[in-house]
Amino acid sequence: MNNENKHIEFEKLIGKYLTGEANAEEIRRLEDWVTESNENARIFAGYKKIWIAAGKGKPYSHAFVEQEWAVLCEKLTPEEIHPETSRKAGKVRMPAPLLRMAAAFIILAVLAGVLYYLFSKPTLVELTAMEDVVSKTLPDGSQVTLNRRSKLSYPLKFKGEERRLELDGDAYFEVTHDKEKPFIVRAGATEVKVLGTSFYMNARQDSPAVEVIVNSGKVSLVAGLQELVINPGEKGTLSKKDAIVSKSLNEDPNFISWKTRLLVFHDESLASVFARIEQTYGVKIRVLTPAILDCRLTATFDNHPCSTVMEIIAATFGFDVRTQDGAIQVSGTTCSK
Numbered sequence: 001m002n003n004e005n006k007h008i009e010f011e012k013l014i015g016k017y018l019t020g021e022a023n024a025e026e027i028r029r030l031e032d033w034v035t036e037s038n039e040n041a042r043i044f045a046g047y048k049k050i051w052i053a054a055g056k057g058k059p060y061s062h063a064f065v066e067q068e069w070a071v072l073c074e075k076l077t078p079e080e081i082h083p084e085t086s087r088k089a090g091k092v093r094m095p096a097p098l099l100r101m102a103a104a105f106i107i108l109a110v111l112a113g114v115l116y117y118l119f120s121k122p123t124l125v126e127l128t129a130m131e132d133v134v135s136k137t138l139p140d141g142s143q144v145t146l147n148r149r150s151k152l153s154y155p156l157k158f159k160g161e162e163r164r165l166e167l168d169g170d171a172y173f174e175v176t177h178d179k180e181k182p183f184i185v186r187a188g189a190t191e192v193k194v195l196g197t198s199f200y201m202n203a204r205q206d207s208p209a210v211e212v213i214v215n216s217g218k219v220s221l222v223a224g225l226q227e228l229v230i231n232p233g234e235k236g237t238l239s240k241k242d243a244i245v246s247k248s249l250n251e252d253p254n255f256i257s258w259k260t261r262l263l264v265f266h267d268e269s270l271a272s273v274f275a276r277i278e279q280t281y282g283v284k285i286r287v288l289t290p291a292i293l294d295c296r297l298t299a300t301f302d303n304h305p306c307s308t309v310m311e312i313i314a315a316t317f318g319f320d321v322r323t324q325d326g327a328i329q330v331s332g333t334t335c336s337k
Contacts, residue, residue, distance in 0.1 A: 014047045024189045024224045123156040129169070131282060133258060138165075142183065143174040145259045148282050150204075170202040172256050175217075190238050193220040199230075200256050210238040213250045221245055254280070263301040263309070270295045273313070274330075281306040288331040292319065295335035 013030045016022040022030065034044045127136050129146040136144050139157050146152055150169020158164075163183045175183045177196025185192045187203030190210045197217025203210050212221050213235045221228045221236040226245040230236040235250040253264045257280040265273055271293040274285045283306055287293060295317055301309050310328060314321040319332035 011047075014044060018048065023186060023191065025191075025222065028225070124153050125156055127152045127154070138163075140178065140181075140183075141176040145172045145256075147171060147258050167201060167203050169204055170200070172198070172200045172259050174198045189223060191222040193222060194218070208240055210240070212236040213252075213255050221247075258282075261301075261303040263299075265297050265299050267296050267298050269293060270297060270313075273297050277306065277309060281309075284327040286327045286329050288329055289333065292317070292330070292332045292335065 013022060013026055013033075016026060017030055030044075034040050127134060127144070127146055128151045129148055131148060133148060134146045136146070136152075138144060138154060140163055142163075144152060147170045150167070150171055152165060152167050152169075152171060154165040158181065161181060163178070163181050165183075165185050167185050167187045173183075173185065173194075175194050175196050175198065179195050183194045183196075185201055187201070187210055190203065192199070192201055192212055194217060197219055198215040199217075199219050200213045200215070201211070210223075212219060212230055214230045214232050216232055218232075219230050219236070221230055221238065223238045223243065223245050228236050228245050228247050230247055233250055234247050235252075236245065236247045238245050254262075254276050257263050257276065261280065263276065263280060265276075270287075274287065274293070277283065278285055297313065297316070299312070299316075301312070304312075306328075310321050310330075313319065314330075317332055317335060319330055321328060321330050323329070
């Protein structure tokens with residue numbers, strides 16, 4: 001990367017940092033760049049100073065330039081501030097009025113750069129699923145299915161070198177391949193990067209971990225300096241407790257049953273079965289006889305309505321199932337078939 005492109009890149013990073021939109025990796029890169037040299041630190045300090053002034057509602061004015069000029073004078077030599085002294089010594093210096101104009105130009109350029117970043121940001125779309133699962137085609141042709149009580153934010157049009165989205169909740173993505181524009185889903189300090197694949201991501205705030213399960217292709221799970229490549233059939237996990245990223249084989253065949261309505265149970269306890277039915281159909285199951293939760297079920301339900309699933313389970317175990325007060329109530333006395 002040449003110096004000009006590198007300078008432009010870090011101008012963008014400074015803009016994202018000042019607006020609070022830089023992720024953990026971008027903040028780390030910016031910190032490394034700032035500490036590389038005194039010149040970089042000076043550039044960053046200048047941007048930050050202008051941003052603070054603008055954020056307090058101080059428009060560009062003569063007084064503002066005077067203030068910045070006073071700061072600049074502290075860094076200049078006496079000869080640079082008073083050119084007549086340097087002329088007596090046989091040295092040629094830029095006149096103070098020209099230095100003042102140069103300072104004003106730099107201030108305006110920095111402020112314009114930050115404002116350009118702010119006002120050139122793409123319009124964001126918020127896709128929200130409340131009590132129903134929601135499917136949507138994204139601007140690049142990718143498909144997303146958003147689970148209940150989840151939200152996805154994305155630009156009206158993907159611009160630049162990335163397709164960046166933000167997820168609060170859980171969703172299933174089928175990503176259109178584009179090797180020039182990585183598809184990046186962010187959830188807090190975690191990012192999932194793909195070129196073209198299908199995967200499930202659970203980033204619910206009440207979940208103890210962020211989970212990514214890959215159906216096809218590969219994804220990269222990034223959290224700070226940690227990065228793991230997740231392959232088909234694998235699950236990547238970021239523990240919120242210790243911030244450690246790990247991966248394992250996915251052993252849950254029902255991880256997207258809320259999308260497919262396909263439920264597969266093999267010798268599973270009814271406690272687990274009922275929990276999955278609640279997640280799949282968005283219902284509440286109230287068990288009046290706790291002992292039946294230890295009963296075990298082997299069955300497959302393919303796109304059946306919830307009422308049919310519960311009727312089959314009731315017939316299998318001889319349970320009584322009824323709906324009351326907005327919940328499905330289950331009672332019984334035996335696990336015998």
